[in-house]
Amino acid sequence: MSKTRSAFTLVELLVVIAIIGVLIALLLPAVQQAREAARRMSCGNNLKQLGIAMHNYHDTYKKFPPGYFQTLGYEVRPFNTSGHQMRYCYARSILPFMEQQALWELLDAGQKLNTPSWQIPGITEVVPGYMCPSDPAGPKVSKEGFGGNYLGFHGDSRYYDQGGSADERMNGMFCALSKIRMGDVTDGTSNTMLMGEINLVPEGGLDVSVTDRRGMYNMCYTGNATISANVTPNSLTPDVQESGRFVNTDYAPAVSAGSGGVYATYARSHHPGGVQVVLVDASVRFVPETIDSVIWKGAATRSGGEITPQW
Template sequence: MQCTNNLKQIGLALHNYHDVNGRFPPGYFVGLDDSDPDDNPLRYCWFQTILPFVEQTALSDSVQTDIKAGRVPWEFAQRATVVNGFMCPSDPANPKVGSIRGFHGNYVVAHGGGQSLKARDNERNANGMFYVASRTRIADVIDGTSNVAMVGEIVLVPDDVDRRGAYYMIGWRTANATLALRDTPNSAAPDAGNFSALVDYLPHAPAVDSNEWLRMNARSYHPGGVLVGRADASVSFVGDTVDLTTWNRFGNRNDGQVLGEL
């Protein structure tokens, strides 16, 4: 399955980044002051950092040029570049390229189990592997790399305003590229955030508008479940009926609990 291979390659790229830098990339980058426009060029995510490791050196070079020039992500020259390895072939919304946010993808890294992110970038200590300014090392994955989710999939919607899966971010609303293992896969519980697709894309992508909490649940068009890449770069299919406690523990890197059967 192409989606499995895509997740595998992303997992390996994250590990290659770790090999070079001694840690995994931050889930997303933000400034310390949400109101300071000088922080805006920092507002990109893990996606841009691993481009050299997925045979996208030219795109990476363009992004780095924009960052060094102090441009904001929604003005990056190549933000509309589609990277096939970040799209699930089963999602009919692909390829999604927003007029402002550029390329959206189906694959996002896991920020924790049982958690939503607080709005305005103040969640800097989530229990998963990737969050604001995270510097997670393999040694920090106390529960073992085979027992912790690293990257999963979401579904996209053909709505230019909807932020889910946007790798190039705007303002302080930056939780567009991380996954919440909070509700079971393909849950009827809505994603939360500053979205526009409140009811139009049911049942695959329910959403509720929120300025306080941000989360994207694992979703796919694969029958019966979703694919998830583990922290050891292996990929597993997890069914929609997985036990919720087990699913929450799968997102937590260091709770010390026995994972159970997925």
């Protein structure tokens, strides 16, 4: 009489395991692509909200907020001359228009105490709307405060320190003590970039005492809180940062500016193939890293007179 078999043979078990492995290998890339698509959509929504917040600020004050509240030469007009109290940027100015009124009031109260910007209460508070969900380094918090992925464009060149005045004459939407109005954007609000993405770098690296200042909203004055369109997105060209204030990585390379007074933070992201930007009209666009350099630079200027073709 035949007997009923009650178990798999070893060969059958191995075949089943192999089939499951093949299925996982086929499905995993699709799952990862779906997750990245969701993260990219969330990132685009963050940029959209930032664009709307900038519009609301402009509607209230009839201008966009200054990119920096001091010049690179520490000359802070008309506020103070110490060069410490005003090391913050537009990211703080628009907090009331991002449903962050309480945080803005906390930061503003500390600012009025004449305390250095990176030492006042509230600077380590994380604002989710400033973070790209695709960046594994977020949220970025250091002893100098919270840092985010989204920075404003200062134009098509690097950031120069020439007697504390050249950095006030950049041709983008944000620079030192800037007062850009909607009417100043003669290239067209749908042709001019307002804000874009950078990659954040975890603190320290081999030297735990080093703070990478790129994207730090409360410690900014050397081009680390605005984007230069001098090179195209995701370029291998390194950012140029203040000596000892950056951590060099392959996804966010950087070199020291030395004593030259020339700085740059370039657009980068963890989205495959490019970066996302929000234009002055608050529309969001994905810009491929293969974009022509002339088009990219032209989109970063507010009144350069360039003819910008369809991206």
